[in-house]
Amino acid sequence: MEKSESVKELFVALTKFRKSLKQPLKDAQNPFFKKNYVPLENVVETIDKAIVDTGLSYLQEIAENRVNTIITHESGQYLIIGGSEVKPVKPDPQALGSAITYAKRYSLCCAFGITSDEDDDGNAASGGKPQQQAQNNQQRGNYQNQQRNNYQQQGQYPPRNY
Template sequence: MVQMLESPADWIGQICFKSISGLKPEDALKAKLALMSSFVNVQRKLQQPSKDKQGYGYKYADLNGVIKAIQEASEDEDIAYIQQPITVGGQTGIHNYLLNSQGAIFDFGSYLLDIGSPNPQEYGKALTYARRYSISAIYGIASEDDTDAKEFNSKPDYMTPKELKGMTIAYNGKRKDLTEVFAMAMAGDELAKQVIKDKDNSVNAKIAIKSISAIYEFSKGLLKDRDKEKAKQEAQDAQDQKIKEIVDGKKGSTKKKDPFDGIKA
């Protein structure tokens, strides 16, 4: 089994540039330079794939089109890629590597998605999405029309209770019902509070949390109104009782005495 050498390694931002173990320093450097040269050549030769698919209101190149464009540009180069499916902290995604036959490795890190419902269909969709987006970003491929801002702005402000049903979020390394985590946060659970307030939550998770919060505030308002109405009714009942007691007391004090009381027949 080939082992990755953790050090020495070079970093380009968040990208780790390393080589397999067992190479002499000069061979490791040669391998890295060769991989970098091949990567530059592929970028230079790569033709943008046709955006011949239609969906979600825009045109895009599917994963097959993206892979084909990369393979054609890499045909005469000593370079390959690996997209490793991973699951981390309840999130699903891809870890990307570029490598060559000389032992150099570009480690591009992980591209993770919060898919919400971890069923096989959603898992497969998430992997395809992660593969296409991450490899496109690495090679500079514009795989779809630039509609991210439009798509984000078109997201609904709130979700319905039906849409919220089954929504989950990563909590303590596992998927947990979002409404339950929200309730735990409201009850004082510090980890749940961090999860709910996490700025890196997906757009859908943020909308769901906003929706649950709105439902909570609305319900709290209803309970408050109900308590006010109940207190008002209790005060009115107490007032009515006092009036009744006063009226009954006056009736008792003004009642005329029967003149025949005490006279035996």
């Protein structure tokens, strides 16, 4: 993260911004993953409403295959939040535009503290599908209950690692 020598006034303004920020509704749906999310235009609208009278402004740049978000303050102070690398799925303009839009949304959300996706408690990152993990947890719980019942029926105490 790159920043001006001093960021005191910028951080005071960001605190004021955060106090007026209202998280946007996740009103768009990704049909492939069947998940709701906040589209870029709603992220921008949410930021633009909360940024009024804070002295803050922002812009985004594409540099070295990344979308960076630059937050500026009327005092001249600034903060550059580096984004993730933009990697389009296909080498055509439409795929690049889609990847840039996606990166802009995530970069803005990160920079301004906006939750834009449903929280899946890390299931996607751990390689599991939420529904499958729930089934696995239920099966594991059923097995543990069955083991506990077996020990109790035999008049024994189950081991601690059941």
